[in-house]
Amino acid sequence: MYTIPLPQIGTDVAWRDAAKRLIGAGVSPNDVLWDHGGNMGELFATGTPLPPPTRRIKAPQSFVQMAETVVWHKDPQRFARLYGLLWRLRHENGLMQDRADPDLARLRQMEKAVRRCQHKMKAFVRFRDLRQGGERRSFAAWFEPTHHTVEPTAPFFARRFADMDWMIATPDVTVQFVDGNLSFHPGQPKPDLPEDSAEALWGTYFCNIFNPARLKVQAMTSEMPKKYWKNLPEAQHIQSLIAGAEEKVQQMREAGPTIPPDRAQRILDRLHQKDPDVDE
Amino acid sequence: MAQLDLSEKLAILSDAARYDASCASSGTARRDSRDGKGLGSTEGSGICHSYAPDGRCISLLKILMTNFCIYDCAYCINRVSSNVRRARFSVDEVVQLTIEFYRRNYIEGLFLSSGIIRSPDATMSDMVRIAKRLREDEAFRGYIHLKTIPDAAPELVEQAGLYADRLSINVELPTERGIQAYAPEKNPATIRKAMGDVKAHKAVANDRSFRGKRPKRFAPAGQSTQMIVGADGSSDATILGQSTQLYGDYGLRRVYYSAFSPIPDASANLPLIKPPLIREHRLYQADWLLRFYGFDVGEITAGRSDGNLDLDMDPKLAWALQNRAVFPINVNRASKELLLRVPGFGTRTVGRILQTRRHRTLRYEDLTRMGASLKKARAFITAQGWTPGALTDSADLRARFAPPPEQLSLF
Ligand code: SF4
Numbered sequence: 001m002y003t004i005p006l007p008q009i010g011t012d013v014a015w016r017d018a019a020k021r022l023i024g025a026g027v028s029p030n031d032v033l034w035d036h037g038g039n040m041g042e043l044f045a046t047g048t049p050l051p052p053p054t055r056r057i058k059a060p061q062s063f064v065q066m067a068e069t070v071v072w073h074k075d076p077q078r079f080a081r082l083y084g085l086l087w088r089l090r091h092e093n094g095l096m097q098d099r100a101d102p103d104l105a106r107l108r109q110m111e112k113a114v115r116r117c118q119h120k121m122k123a124f125v126r127f128r129d130l131r132q133g134g135e136r137r138s139f140a141a142w143f144e145p146t147h148h149t150v151e152p153t154a155p156f157f158a159r160r161f162a163d164m165d166w167m168i169a170t171p172d173v174t175v176q177f178v179d180g181n182l183s184f185h186p187g188q189p190k191p192d193l194p195e196d197s198a199e200a201l202w203g204t205y206f207c208n209i210f211n212p213a214r215l216k217v218q219a220m221t222s223e224m225p226k227k228y229w230k231n232l233p234e235a236q237h238i239q240s241l242i243a244g245a246e247e248k249v250q251q252m253r254e255a256g257p258t259i260p261p262d263r264a265q266r267i268l269d270r271l272h273q274k275d276p277d278v279d280e
Numbered sequence: 281m282a283q284l285d286l287s288e289k290l291a292i293l294s295d296a297a298r299y300d301a302s303c304a305s306s307g308t309a310r311r312d313s314r315d316g317k318g319l320g321s322t323e324g325s326g327i328c329h330s331y332a333p334d335g336r337c338i339s340l341l342k343i344l345m346t347n348f349c350i351y352d353c354a355y356c357i358n359r360v361s362s363n364v365r366r367a368r369f370s371v372d373e374v375v376q377l378t379i380e381f382y383r384r385n386y387i388e389g390l391f392l393s394s395g396i397i398r399s400p401d402a403t404m405s406d407m408v409r410i411a412k413r414l415r416e417d418e419a420f421r422g423y424i425h426l427k428t429i430p431d432a433a434p435e436l437v438e439q440a441g442l443y444a445d446r447l448s449i450n451v452e453l454p455t456e457r458g459i460q461a462y463a464p465e466k467n468p469a470t471i472r473k474a475m476g477d478v479k480a481h482k483a484v485a486n487d488r489s490f491r492g493k494r495p496k497r498f499a500p501a502g503q504s505t506q507m508i509v510g511a512d513g514s515s516d517a518t519i520l521g522q523s524t525q526l527y528g529d530y531g532l533r534r535v536y537y538s539a540f541s542p543i544p545d546a547s548a549n550l551p552l553i554k555p556p557l558i559r560e561h562r563l564y565q566a567d568w569l570l571r572f573y574g575f576d577v578g579e580i581t582a583g584r585s586d587g588n589l590d591l592d593m594d595p596k597l598a599w600a601l602q603n604r605a606v607f608p609i610n611v612n613r614a615s616k617e618l619l620l621r622v623p624g625f626g627t628r629t630v631g632r633i634l635q636t637r638r639h640r641t642l643r644y645e646d647l648t649r650m651g652a653s654l655k656k657a658r659a660f661i662t663a664q665g666w667t668p669g670a671l672t673d674s675a676d677l678r679a680r681f682a683p684p685p686e687q688l689s690l691f
Pocket of ligand 1: 349350351352353356357358359360394395396463
């Protein structure tokens, strides 16, 4: 039995290196335990050194790409599942093309979940201005992703917010971007971030872009599940928007047509004179 | 009038923008700011940063520059004859709001439209100035969508295309008669000419010159338009026919359908019946079938004599029920074109079926894992271990799909 420790930061590279050696040495999935972030404790920390690889095994590109994403899933079995499929791939040509294989389907599902989580992170991180002065402005956010998505998603933020410094703190990893350099650090409890007056303006926008005549709460929550709401400043308005929607529509309907303001006719007369194209 | 503060202006001018359906920020050129000298990026598919309780994606800061307007379009809350509160942003305010919202990761960029103040040219040049300041002074590399004023000078539209990712010009209503009746200051010919100009500029920008140099990119995310559904009496067949023509003639990326929504201070000229939102939904589904599933308008709207889509079920299912002789089809042998016509199979499912069946024969159970909705598809297919038997032709098949009769109105 081999126990493979995998670090919290750099999990992807560590898993790939270990999997390469194990498969090269012909170690069966039944003989491997994967230990992410030291969760298994001392009990399993056997020091059995890995056997030397005897040959290089090639894995299809599509597997490698899928694994790069799946390693960030929160399921503790993800490493074993990936290795199990890699093991089968040695003899099963075309397995990666079989969209109905249950093992592969399960991994694809996990891949999709991580992608979705990454996507939601890109969407729902909310920075606050730290107002620190200095050449570059600095911002910080607290975020709680479902999977371990900080590391694979950080480059997106680096490409987008390159002219400012920023930090995204999460329970298991914190990423910092300072003077153009990206670095990862252990997670932390929710930090106290200064109030940011832009949040009130954003709330104003959120409330007014909403059309009360088209209430579709389910469509909102399926894309923006409640678990994200506590870190979204605009979400505090949702309840009252929903509660007040019907009344607003009712008011609109009851108000009925009004008499046009005086200026309307003047403006229209002038317009119709000046522009012979418009009205014949 | 008392001076409005920024928050009050934002409230008025986003309220006024909510009737524009588009909030897309996809499909533009890839950009980023890794060089550290600017702000923002665009990477293919846009991001919905939030969702309002109306279920709509909030991707862009969608605002009007001003809601003062000298035109009198009956369906519009900003028309000159409405008593809505008016406001106007300065160029600087729009630029600052966009940048500060963007830095906090609230938005992908700006979608700016405007009521027409003073003249179409004056309005359009203020809008261009905003886009130019964002690009040149703020080095903003996020997404910009400008709603073009059709009557503005062609030079202004040309400039707009150099700063914006997307330009849109709303055709507003599906027929010329509708435009004359409800948007009397607008001219269908001018609207079409403006769309033609945008298409022509794009074509020029895509041509390399003899020296192989590419001119500056012009509206890389293309142009789109919006049609209001249910304000005039047009049938779905008319609307979809118009869309097909627009996609063809002007190379539009998207046609948006906006169910005419009750607005505050509505004009007395309008029919006050609210079209069901489901109609808008069915139009989008049909639009999708036209563009990605190889259907044509005639087929989709043939089912009913009034030319409208069936509100009870999606247009593909409705078509399949009308054309049962085509089914059941064998998922292991049918052509791609036919697979695309199976209710419950999306383009992705069809891709997976084609890929997998090269290696082995597909069983019924395999299809669920490929993303098919078998509840819909089962009556229309055969697979290993499955044949629908008499189901395909059974008299009550339609009833199985149609929703039970119920009170549909919210009011
Ligand atoms: S031109 Fe017509 S649609 Fe546009 S803002 Fe003015 S009144 Fe509204």
